[in-house]
Amino acid sequence: MRATVLVRPKHGILDPQGQAVSSSLRQLGFDVADARVGRVIDVELTAGDEASARAELERMCEQLLANPLIESYEIELHA
Amino acid sequence: MSERPLIAVPVFPGSNDDRDACRALELLGATAVRVWHTETELPRGTAGVVLPGGFSYGDYLRCGAIARFSPLMNAVASFAGEGGLVLGICNGFQILTEAGLLPGVLRPNASLSFVCRDVALVVARTDTPFTSRCSAERSLTIPVKHGEGCWFADDELLAELEGNGQLVLRYASGTNPNGAVADVAGVINEDGNVFGLMPHPEHAVDAELGSTDGGLILGSLVDSARLSAAALV
Numbered sequence: 001m002r003a004t005v006l007v008r009p010k011h012g013i014l015d016p017q018g019q020a021v022s023s024s025l026r027q028l029g030f031d032v033a034d035a036r037v038g039r040v041i042d043v044e045l046t047a048g049d050e051a052s053a054r055a056e057l058e059r060m061c062e063q064l065l066a067n068p069l070i071e072s073y074e075i076e077l078h079a
Numbered sequence: 080m081s082e083r084p085l086i087a088v089p090v091f092p093g094s095n096d097d098r099d100a101c102r103a104l105e106l107l108g109a110t111a112v113r114v115w116h117t118e119t120e121l122p123r124g125t126a127g128v129v130l131p132g133g134f135s136y137g138d139y140l141r142c143g144a145i146a147r148f149s150p151l152m153n154a155v156a157s158f159a160g161e162g163g164l165v166l167g168i169c170n171g172f173q174i175l176t177e178a179g180l181l182p183g184v185l186r187p188n189a190s191l192s193f194v195c196r197d198v199a200l201v202v203a204r205t206d207t208p209f210t211s212r213c214s215a216e217r218s219l220t221i222p223v224k225h226g227e228g229c230w231f232a233d234d235e236l237l238a239e240l241e242g243n244g245q246l247v248l249r250y251a252s253g254t255n256p257n258g259a260v261a262d263v264a265g266v267i268n269e270d271g272n273v274f275g276l277m278p279h280p281e282h283a284v285d286a287e288l289g290s291t292d293g294g295l296i297l298g299s300l301v302d303s304a305r306l307s308a309a310a311l312v
Binding site: 013014016017020064065067069070 | 140141144177183184186187188189190191231232233258
């Protein structure tokens with residue numbers, strides 16, 4: 001089973017990378033109010049069923065993929 | 080009391096201040112040994128651990144996030160759990176926060192620029208094993224060199240750490256090089272035996288190179304390690 005994990009700076013956390021990106025977009029002439037930069041992690045799991053894959057991914061996020069102090073995460077499972 | 084305490088300096092792929100740390104510790108009266116990260120135990124008689132600066136595992140994912148899974152880090156965590164003295168410098172500080180041994184997290188500098196310069200530091204407490212040679216009246220001059228040294232804690236955690244007196248080292252007002260919350264440059268754990276800081280004391284031990292204030296931090300550790308080694312005998 002394949003999954004995509006999206007990791008984002010938590011709401012309210014200063015994101016200097018996002019600020020640099022949004023100011024560059026504005027320099028290019030785009031009408032941008034804000035941009036935030038996160039991370040995408042594609043994972044291939046051996047787990048067969050959706051529930052155990054999701055549980056496994058939650059643990060991966062808590063233990064390594066995201067730092068819960070500053071980052072939120074979202075898990076997308078692909079059949 | 081003239082014994083040289085044994086201080087272990089773990090080396091990860093990408094560490095690059097391990098030799099400087101050893102040289103500084105030797106200069107200050109310790110016996111320093113570098114230990115490769117695949118070892119599962121610290122050397123016999125280890126009285127202190129200094130996690131050096133560098134870019135362990137290429138800073139992949141987040142700084143320090145991968146190094147904490149090294150076999151040697153299990154030994155360091157057990158050592159710390161038993162009250163052993165552990166100091167993390169720069170990347171070493173990042174590893175300690177990722178490992179949950181120190182509170183907070185280190186994020187990219189607010190400026191997004193790598194900073195490399197001397198900073199002035201105010202020592203809030205001189206009753207820790209890492210600051211006993213310092214004085215609260217005199218600020219320290221020690222260099223920083225990092226791209227991700229912006230220490231962060233949310234308001235609740237910050238208030239708790241402040242209340243516990245864990246915010247031991249701060250950048251002098253107006254000189255914060257990275258946007259760290261509350262100008263925090265170094266944090267100690269609640270038990271007072273694990274300390275991490277972004278500035279590099281090992282680069283400030285020789286008058287030829289400017290300041291020797293780093294010797295006050297590392298020298299404090301050597302003093303404390305000597306005492307704890309003596310207590311074990």
